[in-house]
Amino acid sequence: MSFWSEYIKDLKNLQKGGAKVYSIGESVLGRPIFCVQIGEGAKKLLAQYAIHAREHITCHLAIMQAKKLLNENINGTVFILPLVNPDGVCLAVDGIKSLNQIDKDLSLIDQHFAFIKKTPPLSIMEINRLKKWLLTENNFPLWKANIRGVDLNVNFDARWATGKQNVFKRGRENFVGAVPESEPETKALVHFTKAIRPHMTISYHSKGEVIYYKFFQTGKFLKRDKQIAKAIATITGYRLASGKGSAGGYKDWCVEKLNIPALTIEVGTDTLSHPIEKEYLDMIARQNQSVLQKSLALLNSFKL
Numbered sequence: 001m002s003f004w005s006e007y008i009k010d011l012k013n014l015q016k017g018g019a020k021v022y023s024i025g026e027s028v029l030g031r032p033i034f035c036v037q038i039g040e041g042a043k044k045l046l047a048q049y050a051i052h053a054r055e056h057i058t059c060h061l062a063i064m065q066a067k068k069l070l071n072e073n074i075n076g077t078v079f080i081l082p083l084v085n086p087d088g089v090c091l092a093v094d095g096i097k098s099l100n101q102i103d104k105d106l107s108l109i110d111q112h113f114a115f116i117k118k119t120p121p122l123s124i125m126e127i128n129r130l131k132k133w134l135l136t137e138n139n140f141p142l143w144k145a146n147i148r149g150v151d152l153n154v155n156f157d158a159r160w161a162t163g164k165q166n167v168f169k170r171g172r173e174n175f176v177g178a179v180p181e182s183e184p185e186t187k188a189l190v191h192f193t194k195a196i197r198p199h200m201t202i203s204y205h206s207k208g209e210v211i212y213y214k215f216f217q218t219g220k221f222l223k224r225d226k227q228i229a230k231a232i233a234t235i236t237g238y239r240l241a242s243g244k245g246s247a248g249g250y251k252d253w254c255v256e257k258l259n260i261p262a263l264t265i266e267v268g269t270d271t272l273s274h275p276i277e278k279e280y281l282d283m284i285a286r287q288n289q290s291v292l293q294k295s296l297a298l299l300n301s302f303k304l
Contacts, residue, residue, distance in 0.1 A: 025188025030121035041076035053088030087147035160272035164245035206266035
């Protein structure tokens, strides 16, 4: 079973369990970027996962967290985006054949989520050009970028292209893109965030068991965000870090442009290798099983 077909099966089960499942946009190849919405409370939390292709362990974590939330009474609304970079993840897991099966992948949407409007994917000529370039890059299991070689988590308009590890040529990681929000995946996440106006966001990555919360905020905002980060660190057992030298990330954009608390949570110890295997998923899930619930509780207690 391909990664995409397994993912669609998981989404369908979440929908049957009572979650709202819909698309917030599409990837380069036309795969929907799904949102799983749970709850109907006033405080809104957005959690996004697998924006980096090789970090697909976080997509599985998202499904597990969503299942748990469906069995609880939550005081708020949680928007879970399990797979922000679907093309990249499919490439990392299934290799170049993931481009050959795009029509089959999109047909699954017609079967299970027929209400979702789809844009026709790239032409055969465009896909063949992509394949030719991708085959010169290779090493797909360690791929971080989207299918066009843009690292989505340095493509946001937050001191864009000033990060220490930024590069300016497309490839498997760290390419900032031609301009901020050049990619359809980045655009979709920005537009959706602006539309729902969350009170807080969480970005799940791997690895390091660390939580980042800083991005040039000061005063009361820094104090608030550190307090939230410390509370989440207490339940996960992860350490806090500053994240100096990074820029252009989704967390950075939320902090700088929206003035809301935003965390990046890196799961999995540094002793593990990319990509983290599913055998470590249960441990990661235990560490993060109450993160979304605790975040909503903090939002309600802080009156953000």
